[in-house]
Amino acid sequence: MKKIVVATLFLLFYISTNAQSFQIKDLMASVGNWKGKLTYLDYTSGKPYSILANIKIRLTDNKGGYIMRYEYPDEPHANSMDTTYVNDKLFGKDKIVEFRKATEGGFILVTEKEGEDGNDHKKATLRHTYTLKAKTFSVVKDVKFEGSDKWIKRNEYLLTREEK
Numbered sequence: 356m357k358k359i360v361v362a363t364l365f366l367l368f369y370i371s372t373n374a375q376s377f378q379i380k381d382l383m384a385s386v387g388n389w390k391g392k393l394t395y396l397d398y399t400s401g402k403p404y405s406i407l408a409n410i411k412i413r414l415t416d417n418k419g420g421y422i423m424r425y426e427y428p429d430e431p432h433a434n435s436m437d438t439t440y441v442n443d444k445l446f447g448k449d450k451i452v453e454f455r456k457a458t459e460g461g462f463i464l465v466t467e468k469e470g471e472d473g474n475d476h477k478k479a480t481l482r483h484t485y486t487l488k489a490k491t492f493s494v495v496k497d498v499k500f501e502g503s504d505k506w507i508k509r510n511e512y513l514l515t516r517e518e519k
Contacts, residue, residue: 379414379418379440382421385485388409390409392407393511408425408512409428410423410426410494411423419440423439449467450468452466459489462485472500472509473498478501479499
């Protein structure tokens with residue numbers, strides 16, 4: 356009897372885990388053009404610094420990838436584009452640690468990965484939190500350096516949907 360209960364619990368856990376799997380289509384509500392600013396922590400001065408920033412989001416033609424084009428009106432040399440795919444429990448190379456659908460089609464996606472940060476390229480855990488609300492979108496990068504329990508807000512994009 357004990358084996359049947361354990362097997363049943365395992366099967367229910369497996370089904371519920373797969374039923375809640377994250378897919379690119381879960382981010383569909385964020386597709387569009389976003390305008391706002393990027394505020395980042397300048398490690399040299401220890402002070403925040405803000406610049407204008409825009410993010411244009413779309414899906415790849417086959418709807419399998421998530422494309423974010425970062426534009427900086429006052430610093431166009433820093434413009435870039437990322438295409439990210441979901442593979443199992445990864446968003447690109449980042450582990451998906453949380454995904455919640457919110458009201459009005461919004462969501463919160465939290466990812467983490469091991470990497471480096473800071474002027475001296477110290478080992479750290481890098482956490483990104485993507486939050487979509489009705490008319491706002493934010494992306495926050497937090498950093499926790501190896502040997503520390505403290506998270507530092509490295510940068511934050513605060514954006515509003517560009518009206519068509």
